[in-house]
Amino acid sequence: MTIAIDHTGRNALVTGAGAGIGREIARWLARAGAAVAVNDLLSGRAEAVVAEIIDEGGRAVALPADCRDDEAVDALVDATVDQLGGLDLAVNNVGMLPPGRRPRPFVEYGGDDWRDIVEQNLVQAALCGRAEAAVMAGAGGGSILFVTSGETTRPAAYNAAYAAAKAAVNHLVTTMAVELGPEEIRVNAIAPGTTLTETVAAAFTEERMAALVAATPLRRMVEHDELARLAVFLCSDLARCITGQFLLADAGAFLSRSRPANNEGLTVSLKGAHAR
Numbered sequence: 001m002t003i004a005i006d007h008t009g010r011n012a013l014v015t016g017a018g019a020g021i022g023r024e025i026a027r028w029l030a031r032a033g034a035a036v037a038v039n040d041l042l043s044g045r046a047e048a049v050v051a052e053i054i055d056e057g058g059r060a061v062a063l064p065a066d067c068r069d070d071e072a073v074d075a076l077v078d079a080t081v082d083q084l085g086g087l088d089l090a091v092n093n094v095g096m097l098p099p100g101r102r103p104r105p106f107v108e109y110g111g112d113d114w115r116d117i118v119e120q121n122l123v124q125a126a127l128c129g130r131a132e133a134a135v136m137a138g139a140g141g142g143s144i145l146f147v148t149s150g151e152t153t154r155p156a157a158y159n160a161a162y163a164a165a166k167a168a169v170n171h172l173v174t175t176m177a178v179e180l181g182p183e184e185i186r187v188n189a190i191a192p193g194t195t196l197t198e199t200v201a202a203a204f205t206e207e208r209m210a211a212l213v214a215a216t217p218l219r220r221m222v223e224h225d226e227l228a229r230l231a232v233f234l235c236s237d238l239a240r241c242i243t244g245q246f247l248l249a250d251a252g253a254f255l256s257r258s259r260p261a262n263n264e265g266l267t268v269s270l271k272g273a274h275a276r
């Protein structure tokens with residue numbers, strides 16, 4: 001028996017799909033048969049991904065918009081419905097630091113840093129989820145997937161605002177799942193570990209990447225297409241009993257950092273802890 005995932009006849013929207021992880025998710029949803037609305041802030045990027053999908057025999061339309069803008073998001077979801085014929089699957093992938101913001105020590109984050117980073121990673125996700133859910137609720141349900149981060153599962157030194165905003169999205173997923181479950185809308189997230197997108201390649205030195213790989217149980221980073229295939233799965237009927245979850249996809253990086261191999265750095269002795 002072969003088990004295949006078939007999204008034929010479904011209409012999908014992927015935000016921030018002009019590059020990196022979102023581009024790969026859009027391409028894999030199209031390969032699985034979905035018609036895809038490719039959103040990006042930059043229209044040239046969205047159009048290039050649409051051309052790639054069409055070259056592979058898929059169906060896609062470019063819908064550039066800034067997902068931080070309430071009205072633009074509502075118009076984006078309306079245009080998806082108008083141009084594709086409906087909305088069954090939505091992947092809210094926009095995130096990272098907005099232009100001009102950079103990681104910094106917690107005490108150096110100003111109010112504008114917090115507002116910009118929370119808007120880019122939490123507010124826009126909520127705006128997209130709201131508009132998508134409103135359409136799906138009136139049309140028999142669907143699947144909404146957010147892309148959060150492995151940074152939500154452990155302290156994220158120098159990345160406080162980004163990690164806190166992404167952790168809030170993981171929590172939003174649980175609330176949306178409870179409210180929207182009766183409408184047959186599933187809401188989940190994937191939380192990627194470090195993935196070598198162009199943005200990450202530009203931000204990390206080779207030494208930092210090597211240190212990350214060395215500290216990861218699988219001794220490698222996560223590949224774009226691995227995340228895309230997870231998205232295709234979580235949006236599919238094979239995952240139809242899963243809602244309100246975030247799935248950490250980080251090659252095991254969380255394990256190595258959360259459980260030190262010895263007592264180094266602990267301020268209390270663990271001796272006798274099991275005797276009590």
Ligand SMILES: NC(=O)c1ccc[n+]([C@@H]2O[C@H](COP(=O)([O-])OP(=O)(O)OC[C@H]3O[C@@H](n4cnc5c(N)ncnc54)[C@H](O)[C@@H]3O)[C@@H](O)[C@H]2O)c1
Pocket residue numbers: 015016017018019020021022039040041042045065066067068093094095096120124147148149150151191192193194195196197198199200
């Ligand atoms: N790359 C990683 O290591 C990594 C790790 C964990 C989580 N993530 C998350 O994965 C998602 C994708 O990351 P990536 O590395 O592929 O990013 P990326 O920077 O490579 O691509 C993001 C795309 O989104 C577009 N975009 C940015 N702001 C937008 C907006 N407001 N509205 C519409 N489009 C917008 C950009 O133009 C770009 O094409 C993000 O949510 C990020 O936080 C990435």
